[in-house]
Structure formats: C-alpha cells, structure tokens
Amino acid sequence: MKLGIRKPSLKRSISARTTGKLKRSIKKALIPGYGKKGMGILKDPKKALYNKIYSKLTFSIFNLFK
Template sequence: MKFGIRKPSIRKSIAARTSPTRIIKNKLGLRMPRGWGWLTDPKKALYNRVYNRTSFSIFDLIKKLFK
C-alpha cells in the first residue's frame, strides 16, 4: 500500500482514457453509477478507498497552493 505522494505517469493516464474497454463500456451504456464499485468488486473498492485516503498527487498539492 502506498503512503504519501504519488508519482504521476502521463503515459498511463492517456492509456486509461483511450482504452478499448472504456470506449466500449461508454458506448453501450454498461457503466455503473459513481460509488457503486463496492457492488461490482468489493475487494478492489476497499483497496482503492484506503489508497486514495492515504496517498496524494502532485496536482493535489498545486490545487491547494493556488486555492
């Protein structure tokens, strides 16, 4: 589990936004509403919840500086 600052990867963020699976799910309307990840994959949802609360991004720091 990661604690502290996350290192952003531009390549991975672009790949995630342009993946064929994401495009197909969006076109067919197979997405669940936000916050329903615990229903589809509870183990992954719990991991993501802890991860997002214990780590932060460089972009989060920049937002706080210019707020």
C-alpha cells in the same frame, strides 16, 4: 499499501483524458450499472475498499500546486 505522494504516469494521464464520449455511451448502453455511483463495491468489494483507503492515504504531486 503506499503512503504519501503518488508517482505520476504520463501514459495513464493521457489515456484518462482521451477516453471518448462515444466509448462511454456504448458501455453505458451495453453494461447495466456502468458509470453509476457505488457499483464498484457490488462488482468487486475487495478492490473498492483498497481503492478507497489508497485514495485517502496518497495524493498527487499536482495537488500540491492547487
């Protein structure tokens, strides 16, 4: 498990910002529970727990400038 500053990824950052509203609305219509809070723990509890701990132990370099 990583501890401290996360290394930023330009590719992932651009991908996260350019996922369109249309794509999200289609997924929301087709997949029940998509985009709802707390669905990650039901779908994959091990991954959800890992992500929760990871986000508490690490921080982005951009958070230092806020």
